[in-house]
Amino acid sequence: MKFSQTISLHKHQNINWINNLRLITMFAVVVLHTASPLLFRVKGVPINDWLAADIYNAVVRFSVPVFVMITGALLLQREYELKDFLKKRFGRLIPPFIFWSLIYIGYKLYNEEIELSDNIWLNIKLVLQQLQTGSYYHLWYVYLLMGLYLFIPVISKFVRNATEKEILYFLGIWFLTVILSRPYLTMLDPGIDLHNFTGYIGYLVLGYYLAYRPLKFKNIALIAVLVFVLCTLSITLGTYFISLKTKNLNTFFYEPISPFIAILSSSAFLMARFIKVNLNPVVNNIISNIGKYTLGLYLSHALILNFLELNDITYKIFNPVFSIPLVALLTFSLSSLVIFVMSKLPLLKHVAG
16 A cells, blocks of 8 residues: 555644744754854863853754755645746755855955956856855755656655655655765775765655554654653764864764764654644644745845844853853844845845745
């Protein structure tokens, strides 16, 4: 039996938990980027401060993989007409991406990170190079998303017509490649070309599978919480001891396509699915409205973080245990306000995200 025949149709699915998870994941990204500057300062800061950044980074490292898993859960279960799918997805993605890329190019010019010349063609080339490679550090995710969009019409055909055993077969080989790609384990690599099973494609299929697979065994929410906590501790302590030994930040445990992060992300996803939270209808409405502009929040938050930094509002304002989440919350709130205002302006609503 096809796996798709064992799940409810999309219109009968309660996706409120996915909307909530999307917003939580967006906030996790902001926390990650708020804490990262401190994380990279392995030397020259008190160890307790650095450990705070290490812990926060470990807790929120599920963010990008879960974003991809949400995409898989929402998009892989549908049947598409190729032209309509590409037009809709890229039509919504490209305008805000170009707009914010140009904003960040302008910011880098203002900050003297790049410079214009007297030659207009060299300036055009500079801008095009920035657009080609990403004009700011967080925009790499948009390029990843574009690649996934190109592949979704293909992989969705597979998951909708596959049996559960075939989906698990794909995920099993994908997870094997995740393990074997880690340093110190490449000696176990059998030399078989498995590149077709690598990368973020696995998170797409994993998100689809975990979102709709009937999981009826007891205490699944508790198990997901325990796994999440254990993974967080492993990532935190592993990063601490390796970085302590090498005297530099070692991101071995932070890599998004790695066993620890794959398990962490899966447990976070299942926590969102099975932990029932009854929110006030007003709060649900606010979450739903903000969730519509997740792309805009992602694109804009780095600029807001920089604006706060220029005004000395960073993790340094007081103890990082408290300053990191507070600065992240302020950044998230200001980004939401900016995108909300943009969405109400005729000239900017199409680039709000």
